[in-house]
Amino acid sequence: MKVINFTDDISSFSYRYGLIFRTSIAGKPVVVSADPEFNNFIFQQEGKLVELWYMDTFSNVFVLEGESRMNAVGAVHKYIRITFLSLFGTESLKEKLLPQLEQVINKSLSAWSTQSSVEVKHVASAMVLDFSAKQIFSYDAENSPENLSEAYSKIIDSLIAFPLNIPGTAYHQCLKDMLKERQTSPESHRGDFLDQILKDTGKEKFLTEDFILQLIFGGLFATFESVSAIITLAFTKLSEHPSVLEEMIAEHEAILKNRENPNSPLTWDEYKSMTFTLHVINETLRLGTVAPGILRRALKDIPVKGFTVPAGWTIMLVTSAQQLSPNTFHNPLEFNPWRWKELDSGVISKNFMPFGGGNRQCAGAEYSKVFLATFFHVLVTKYWWTLVKGAKVSRNPILGFGNGVHIKFSKK
């Protein structure tokens, strides 16, 4: 098989090198795949033939070896996943989070509209992080002496640039202090993720202080870049495609018209009825997969189409390239939300994987979609916006927006 350097644009590699090839990253052998069949197979092999593996950068932050390592499937993973879903899953969204989300989005857009313009990625990241941190450890953005999103974005920038020792940072000290405070006053019940975990510390041996701090970091990491990147990409695409924006406005105005009281809060049924908005979200996710690739480590030799991926090798599933395949998506680089009307659900599930797959599929997928749909609902029903300054979209390696996407918001 051909060995190449990994310097090529991910979206075009499949046409040049085939859908599966071998390369090396940081001197280590890696099998890169944009083959839907192989990728689906690997997603189903978690804990059997492969294991989650994000290489050295993350081994400084997360424990990746030993019994309670974050990447193992089994009891520890199951516990984390269930606890996470009880907070951010469909039931909680339906019963509790939807009205809270609408309130926070209303407040954010109202604050943004008082400024001459805002850099949308920056302000959206803070909005999503503050909301998620409130659910995870009752972070109160308005009254906290620390600005969590500023502290966190510094960590993320350094993490991407070089492996960082998180325990040395102010962010880590701040979380440690908060954890101590909770442990000394366990009677104050806040109903957040941390309350739940502290309640279980006696029962689950792996719930050490370090493990809890890593979990909180991981939860925040998952929310920080992802939803805000999609919001930002959507603004660039919508500004280039006014007919998409028009159809979205019509969909949301129809929702208001069908209500007895147009000022009543958004309901779950209304969210479910936003067919076109969900197509816009899918189309943005298709073009803007946040992570360049999903990484796994082969636990055993894996036979693939006539060759073998040896045990110990890294496997990179490039679902973003899969989503640009002209075999599935006609004119794949075109932003065309209407294409989703025609696509068959079987084809979608095999070829569209912005949230990964198998038993590690994103636990925040529904939360992200509800967040995005609610954001667009408030945006198009209450605000006008204009693009003051756009940006060239890049991957370095995560989705980037150069000097930022600057938007002016005004109340309707």
Ligand code: HEM
């Ligand atoms: C547009 C938004 C998002 C995208 C595209 C996205 C994508 C992904 C992907 C691809 C994975 C699988 C990683 C792997 O298999 O190695 C994942 C896992 C995960 N995501 Fe997300 N994510 C998003 C938002 C969120 C949010 C907002 C949260 C939290 C509230 C979240 C929580 C998680 C968690 C906990 C996992 C690990 C699940 C497990 O291992 O069982 N994600 N996400």
